[in-house]
Amino acid sequence: METRVLRYFLVVAETNNITQAARQLHLTQPTLSRQIQELERTVGCPLFDRHHHQLHLNAAGVLFRQRVKVILDLLEHAQQELQTSSTGLSGTVNLGLVESAVAPWVLEQVAAFQDHHPAVKFQLFSGDGDSLRPRLDQGQDDLAALIEPVEAAKYHFLALPVREEWGILMRADDPLAQRAGLQPAEVATLPLVMGRRPIVRDALADTLQLSPAELNLKVVTNLPGAVPTLLKTGHYYHLGIRGVATQYHDPALAFVPLIPQTTSGHLLAWKKHRPLSPAATAFLQFITPLTING
Structure with missing residues (x-):
């Protein structure tokens, strides 16, 4: 064929x-x-x-x-990957980025890396964790920046020096929007919208000392753009990260953090038992010292 x-x-x-x-x-x-x-x-x-x-x-x-x-x-x-260049390292790094505060940090490293290796190109794919992991599994992406945790049996990973705060996104005129923070017991009473990654939902519920069954989960979505429409009906609250709320830039919405403060880190993941290209390996080597010092 x-x-x-x-x-x-x-x-x-x-x-x-x-x-x-x-x-x-x-x-x-x-x-x-x-x-x-x-x-x-x-x-x-x-x-x-x-x-x-x-x-x-x-x-x-x-x-x-x-x-x-x-x-x-x-x-x-x-x-x-097999391309060679008279100027040194070349090729393409296929890089997945979760839609969170980690994206600007990673893109800064991409720019710095290309200053040293101008012949290396990057192809970027943005999405939620459940969009990015199949691309890693199928070899479409070399590396992906994800919200922790990830499946340790499937992926190698490197902790990145960017953390995200969890909270509730809601209409700005909601009475709860004036609060400095929300307790887990209060969150459990709200009709929630959340992202679809079960491993993240379960880890967050464990941090809040709630079982996943105690969350009043009404809508699961991989479409961040659909969330504001749901919230503006006044019938839903989004349990998510501040970075997503910041991306909306919508004055009709307000973000209220969880009490006690609850954060998640980010990981740069790659598939086990699949060798990385020279360009992807070089980028990983470039970014590793920054995560240690970060």
Whole structure:
């Protein structure tokens, strides 16, 4: 199975039209049709539902497209790792960043590292922990900055000198918004919105001396942008980190910290039993002394 044909498949999947896809790929329509049919014979099942001149991915096609994108990303990553440069270290570091206060700190280190190694490029992916960990697992990212804890059986990790304070984000006109802090027992009574990472939720509940079942969890989300809309209804409170609240820059919302103060650290994680590229290894070596001194 040639990567060229896999790229053809992605174009057809995007356009849903053989004629249009052939035009984009500078192929004849019969040639492209034969290539797609041969691909379907190779994988052993149809990938498209065909109706007149339109093609739409079926369930097998949707799954196959996901896998093809990962395969082609990994191939491109491998090619970048093998690049050499007359100026020294080169290649690309694929770096995941959780949406928190750790991102500005890590990006400062990226800029400093590139001052020393200008031929090294970075590809950044931002998201929550449950978006970033599959990318580590599949090899799409070399490293990812995550909120602790992480699964020690799966990842190596390095503690970063950035901590986040936990609290409750709510409407600014809520009576609780005038409080200096909220006790765990008060938090347990609130209808909560939280991120979806169970390991973080469980660790936070343990810190608050609450069982996860005691939290009145109404909405679990990996979409930080959806949180303000929910909060502004007045029916929900977001149990989260100050860094996310800061990112919203919304005067209609207020952040109230937990009492006693509750914080979480950040970790730079990478998959066990998978060697890092020279560029990623060099970045890790560059950042390690800063975490020790931080």
